[in-house]
Amino acid sequence: MQILTSTTTEFDFYVWSQSLIAEFGAQVMSVQPEQLRLEDFLGRVEKVLSRGLSGEDQRHIACGAGCGACCCVNVATLQPEAHNIVAHLRSTCSAAELGEWSSRMEQMLAMICGLDDEERIASSQPCVFLDQQGRCSIYPVRPLLCRSVTSTCASACRAALQLSMFEEPQPIMMNMFQKELMETAFTALALMWCEGGGDGRSQELTAAVYPLLHL
Helix, strand or coil: CCCECCCCCCCCHHHHHHHHHHHHHHHHHHCCHHHCCCHHHHHHHHHHHHHHCCHHHHHHCCCCCCCCCCCCCCCEEEHHHHHHHHHHHHHHCCHHHHHHHHHHHHHHHHHHCCCCHHHHHHHCCCCCCECCCCCECCHHHCCHHHHCCCCCCHHHHHHHHHHCCCCCCCCCCCEHHHHHHHHHHHHHHHHHHHHCCCCCCEEEHHHHHHHHCCC
16 A cells, blocks of 8 residues: 655654553553543544644545545454443443444444455445444544545545455555554554553454443
8 A cells, every 4th residue: 555655744653652651551551441431542642643734734635524435444443442432332322222233233243254354345344333424423433543544535445445356456645644643542552451451452343342332
């Protein structure tokens, strides 16, 4: 996948990672998993992103609500992210709606269980959290690696995904700063979770959220 070199000035991702751990480590490590909320952590990440993207960067990025072209891939999701998503669902949905979410996730897992990245794309199964208008139903709490993906052309994304089943993947222009920023935040969160005794490994999004919805 080709990367669009960011016009953002030099940024020390290691130092920023350490600052995230220093600021949010105690909160992530000490709280009970079901009580974990990542609002402040995600807010800090998004604030740094908004400050770091230049006007030229922002003009190049074509991603927007209602696209969802790339929302048919496996998304690596950490346990703290999954707990945060479940908390969001429980605070915004009725019992009946939670039951509907559970049924959708169960059906999705039956369709994608065991599929690798290429097979998942070939299955053409959109993310379970994508609504009929192509909008993300959990946008405020979506995984960090969802946030890492950008594109300069939505139609190029769709074409690349279709061609990936038959030939070499086509290059998609992305923003390097956003990609590295979100991946750095992902790694920092995993380290904090491990330090607190949690499992720092990731799972596919639906597989990570579904069991926690039933705790």
